[in-house]
Amino acid sequence: MTDPTTGRLRVNGASLHYEVRGEGPLLLLIAGGSGGAASFDGVAGDLAAHHTVATYDPRGMSRSTLDDPGAEQRVAEHADDALRMLDLLSPGEPARVFGASSGAIVSLHLLTTHPERVGRVVAHEPPVVEVLPDAADHRALIARVRETFKTEGPMRAVAVFAAGLKKDGAAIEPPAEIELPPQAAARAEQTMAGLPYFIGRIVPGFMSYAPDVDRLAALSDRLVLACGHDSRGELPYRPAAFLAERLGIELVHFPGGHTGLTTHPAEFCELLLKTLRA
Template sequence: MSVTATLRTGTLAVPGARLYHEVRGSGPLLLIGQSGEGDAHRTTDLVEQLADAYTVVTYDRRGLSRSTPTDPERPVTLADHADDVHHLLTSLTDRPAAMLGCSLGASIGLRLAVRHPGRLHTLVAHEPVSPRLLPTAERTRHERELLDVQKRYAARGLTEAMREIARVLGIDPTCQEAEPDLTPQPLTPQRVANFDTFIRRDFTAIVGDDLRPEDLPGCGTRIVPAVGVRTAPEVFDRRCADRLAELLGTTPVVFPGGHNGNTTHPRGYAATLREVLAARD
């Protein structure tokens, strides 16, 4: 159900940064961890489909849009991102929350689940970009791919880098089917700046992450691996989701769309997410 919910905004001081966040709707708290360059506005269409039943929180990851780091030159880690989400959730609720993590957002959610037990009761991890989940040789190959994207970006710019990101994540830019009546978000100067942060800083954080997959099954959070129906089984992010499911002894939940199904298929994506969250008990 789509609903026009009152928007509440806020900023929160956390160690090393100031975070901007948005809150819509009412009901159990659901935080959405965005993918890639996505800031608090990236999943507006999805939020509208959920705000009738959930208090939906979105935020700008540190370094994106309105979330400013204290020292812009200091490297960022996935542990920093996980701590940021922990502080944000703690400021909003004293109860365990649900989280939808998409791509990098899913990787942050995995770190949060291990680093701050009890903060999440459920994490829906849609195609995490977490090389540590993979066997050593495969992990090394994909880490090299990410570093090669950084080099391509530095040498040839964003257009070339985006082509390579699409290849690595199994996104076919020539076949971006979407639900009807959606207005694509333009590539604004702010999104371009966010891509710069994502590629230069967050790719390094992904490759340098020290996630221990063996810590996930007993972390106390219900982790639900998720994949897009259009994501090819051999690509990096799908392989990470499949390996996460194997580790947890389950099978991934299939969502509409591909890697970015949360933005291309918000109605269908929300319907599947509601089912997943309702199955908690």
């Protein structure tokens, strides 16, 4: 696989690191969590056989720097960053967009605010908990995470957050130490380094976001809502399933769970290509 072309894009309040591979219609991949562009390393090469694939580190993550490191993070601003990427790499042409988790929230906002720039959106487990009937319970979870972050630090806040996402709210046991290949080890280190920013800024800002459901309904022919096959019963699964039923569209199940992109890259990539062609 050839190395990607890299660049930097100046946006409002930040400088974004981005990578481009392949040829053909643009496919913009928007990362969730704290992994950034590297979270797509397992699939970007195969996707680039069919598309010009663009990945980037969201503002404040990894190589994308903030002018004000203490700035609050808003979905609308992150979606504007994605729009700027489209304007740079696919000017005047609608692009395909895939978003994972918090990146899927960004993709939903991009679709509702700039539908002329988007031909198709695949949103994988966007945790838009405000659409759920029990949204108040999830607001309480985010409040607990924020308080834990302030009083006990980011790693304890991550544990509280992760437990709230599971089926039964069970405590999360730390994984056993394993030796990773160098590239995977570097990605894991990057993910860990970004956790304080993710749990302190992205989680509270993004999980309080309420999408424009009526607007999504009007644009549902361009929207694919997706979930992990193994995510049933977990919190990130429920908003996508709820929205798919409300909008009257199919809920597409991808291999693995919330991080199926990492755990089942080949199968995930194959289904993503099929979904983009549909």
